Amino acid sequence: MIRETDHALPRLAAAAIAALCLAALAGCIPNDGPAMRPGEDCISCHGGSTGTTTGGRGGHHASPAWSVAGTVFQASDLASGYEGAEVQITDANGWTFSMRTNEAGNFYSAESPTFPLHVCINANGAVTCQQSAITSGQGGCNSCHSARGSVGAPLSVH
Amino acid sequence: MPCLAIDRRLIGLAVALLLAPRLAEACVFLEDQVADGAAAETTTTSAATAVAPPAAPPAPLTAQQLDFDLLEKPPAGxxxxxxxxxxxxxxxxxxxxxxxxxxxxxxxNTIVGQLNYSDRFANGPSSGKYELTHTLTASATLLAFAGTGLLALLAPTPIPKEGSGIDRLTVHKISMATAAAGMLAETVLGIYTAKREGHLNQPDFAAAHLAIGYVTFAAISLGVGVIVF
Incomplete structure (x- = not known):
């Protein structure tokens, strides 16, 4: 006797294979994702509720607001982001939190620390801290740490 | 004829003497039989008295009484x-x-969801390359699940289900009800997790979303498995 569910078994196997193929094909780095536009001034678009960004899927759309954001590059290759560096922020109230740079070297936070901030970068155990405090409105690190910024060079670590 | 009369008495006496032992044996046998019958009758009467009073002899059935169906009437279809x-x-x-x-x-969706979590939160490169795919597969899963459920819920039931207890369909329904609750929680939690981008607690919400996702997929697998296998 053949049950109707006997026909379902090969269908289930085919469905599972299709799912694996679909999953294998998945994955495309979005133009407006966490790795977008390394080295640019993030806060110019992600500075508040009025910020917009031009996404890879076309058109302008609202961007989440960051309080602090920037990019860490490799000192040996300023065109390559440094992945895995820990950016530590300590605000005026002594609250400390950290962010981890992604594969593009980008880091960002939507938390609301109290300015001025003190920033240190821990790259493979080597900690580098900024001498001056970051005042309100300077949460976009790349606005100064770029070739066109006041520092004249991007933020980089060895 | 006195001689003849004597002879007749003598003959009678002789016959009586000859038959006497036989008569005695017959009397003893009859007495035993009578005693056994009386005892049996006494026992039967006692038992009958204990169960029910002795019934009257049945009256003869009339023709009308004999007109009956041998089998019960079948139930209404x-x-x-x-x-x-x-x-x-x-x-x-x-x-x-x-x-x-x-x-x-x-x-x-579960595979891509795990890849997305590993990419974004589990010390991965955080490239976000699985986010769009995960959004698409999650939306497709939600739509397909809702459609599948509606097809089952809206199907007519012209023949009421008989019997009770746990069977395959009951397990299927319980599993899918669990999966439906998981789907609802995943939708709400997924959207909220995405909105927590840049916040320190986003990985915690993402981990909860991941865990509920596995529970939901396990419920779906159980529901499908009990029907297919």
């Missing part, structure tokens, strides 16, 4: 709407096909 039966069969066949497709999409 169920009125089945054949159109509804056919509609139910069609809807449940589509339910099965869409359900298997939904299972495939849910499996892909």
């Amino acid at each position: 169920i009125q089945v709407d054949l159109a509804a039966v056919n509609r139910r069969r069609t809807m449940l066949n589509v339910h099965q096909a869409v359900g298997l497709g939904m299972f495939a999409v849910a499996l892909a």
Whole structure:
């Protein structure tokens, strides 16, 4: 006797294979994702509720607001982001939190620390801290740490 | 004729003497039989008295009384709407096909969801390359799940289910109800997790979303498995 569910078994196997193929094909780095536009001034678009960004899927759309954001590059290759560096922020109230740079070297936070901030970068155990405090409105690190910024060079670590 | 008379008495006496032992044995035998019968009658009467009073001899049945059905009357047949039966069969066949497709999409969504979590939160490169795919597969899974469920819920039930207890369909329904609750929680939690981008607690919400996702997929797998296997 053949049950109707006997026909379902090969269908289930085919469905599972299709799912694996679909999953294998998945994955495309979005133009407006966490790795977008390394080295640019993030806060110019992600500075508040009025910020917009031009996404890879076309058109302008609202961007989440960051309080602090920037990019860490490799000192040996300023065109390559440094992945895995820990950016530590300590605000005026002594609250400390950290962010981890992604594969593009980008880091960002939507938390609301109290300015001025003190920033240190821990790259493979080597900690580098900024001498001056970051005042309100300077949460976009790349606005100064770029070739066109006041520092004249991007933020980089060895 | 005194001689003849004497002779007759003598003959009678002789016969009596000859038969006397036989008569005595017969009397003893008859007395035993009478005693056994009386004892048996006494026992039977006692038992009958204990169960029920002795019934009167049955009256002869009339012709009207003899006119009866030997078997019980059959129960009234169920009125089945054949159109509804056919509609139910069609809807449940589509339910099965869409359900298997939904299972495939849910499996892909679970895989992509794990890849997305590993990429974004588990010390991965945080490239976000699985976010769009995860959004698409999650939306497709939700739509397929809702469609599959509606096909089953809206299918007519012209023949009421008999019997009770736990069977495959009951397990299927319980599993899918669990999966439905998981789907709802995943949708709300997924959207909220995405909105927590840049916040320190986003990984915690993402971990909860991941855990509920696995529970939901396990419920879907159980629900499909009890029907297919």
